[in-house]
Amino acid sequence: MEERARxxxxxxxxHYIADGQPVGSRTLSKASGLELSAATIRNVMADLEDLGLITSPHTSAGRVPTPRGYRMFVDAMLTAQTSKQPDLLPQTLQQHIDTAPPQQVMARAAQLMSSLSQFVGVVLAPQRSAAFRHIEFLRLSEHRILLIIVSPEGDVQNRMLHWPHALSQSELNTATNYLNAHFSGMSFEQVAQKLGSEVEHLRSELVALMQAxxxxGSLALQQPQDQVVISGQQQLLGIGDLAGNLDKLRQLFDLFEQKAQLLKLMDASAKAEGVRIYIGGESEAVPFEELSVITAPYAANGKVVGTLGVIGPTRMAYDRMIQIVDITAKLVGNALSQW
Structure with missing residues (x-):
């Protein structure tokens, strides 16, 4: 494609992203700064239409981008300064994620992206590991013990143990320290196999407590969890490109309700590096031509554990969405790595 066509x-x-109206030759002539006649611009637009990059709505003489046109735009023409805009996220919003416990980080990240983008924020939560990073026993009363399990991803689970034998906090600390010193990072299945043969020197009550x-802990981490966290679906009701089509809106809300397609898309994004842009209509990844999805993986302690992103109309400010997703992914990774 020659430079003037690009x-x-x-x-x-x-221009279309900014005001949502089909763009005509006169507007292009003024906005582009090219000293071209209206006839020349119309010829170039006809060529772009033949290439499938723009199309003409029936009700207007102007043109609008196609999914293929958006793809060329984001791949070859967009210059997004990812994570180089310190004012993009107000300090209070950054702290909103930084100070959250791991269980709340996902929900807060989805809310943050929705608030900043005015679209839908989506987070694929880390899959729970069968292992533990830290385990602790706390004495609540003579026969009640609180079990605290921290997964390698920072997920915290609490369970109550009703114990027939009275144990002091000092004895509970002995069990806590032994498990963390010898088995941290192992799966609960591995720990269960080793406990029987490696703790003969400890009191039988403590061995039984550790086994319990x-x-x-193994049962706690087997509990089902909501893998896809979504915030801001109602934002779609205010998008002019979508709001007038009730059938399309029903399909979109079914997408968010069932989550299977979203889970497939977000899971695939976890295998990619950096920010990815999926434009509806160009593949099966996004089943709706009117939607685009911007995703990025996030990591905890240097390991990718999930993905997050923004879902909105194809007519979006892609440079800003890329920044929102990129920075939020870094914030989530930092927050999870602190635990």
Whole structure:
């Protein structure tokens, strides 16, 4: 594609993203800064239409981008300064994630992206590991013990143990320290296999307590969890490109309700590096032509554990969405790595 065609396509898409109206030759002539006649611009637009990059709505002489046009725009013409805009996230919002316990980080991240983008925020939560990073017994009363399990991803689970033998906090600390010193990072199944042969020197009550704790911890991490956290679905009701089509809105809300397609998309994104942009209509990844999805993986302690992203109309400010998703992924990774 020659340079003037690229510039006109870029100008058309930026103009359409800004005001949502089909862009005509006169507008392009003024906005592009090219000294071209209206006839020349119309010829270039006809060529772009033949290439499938723009199309003409029936009700207007102007043109709008197609999914293929958006793809060329984001791949070859967009210059997004990812994570280099310190004012993008107010300090209070950053702290909103930084200070959250692991169980709340996902929900807060989804809410943050929805608030900043005015679209839908989605987070694929880390899959729970069968292992533990830290385990602790706390004496609540003579026969009640609180079991605290921290997974390698920072997920915290609490379980109550009703114990027939009275144990002091000092004895509970002995069990806690032994498990963490010898078995941290192992799966509960591995720990259960080793406990029987490696703790003969400890009191039988403590061995039984550790075995009960390992069993309870294993059951706790097997509990189902909401893998896809979504915030801001109602934002779609205010998007002009979608609000007028009730059938389409029902399909979109079914997508969020069932989550299977979202889970597949977000899971695939976890295997990619950096920010990815999926534009509806160009593949099966996003089943709706009117939607685009911007995703990025997030890592805890240097290991990718999940993905997050923004879902909105194809007519979105892609450079800003890329920044929102990129920075939020870094914030979530930092928050999880602190635990």
């Amino acid at each position: 510039l006109l396509l870029k100008t058309l898409i930026e 704790g390992v069993q309870a």
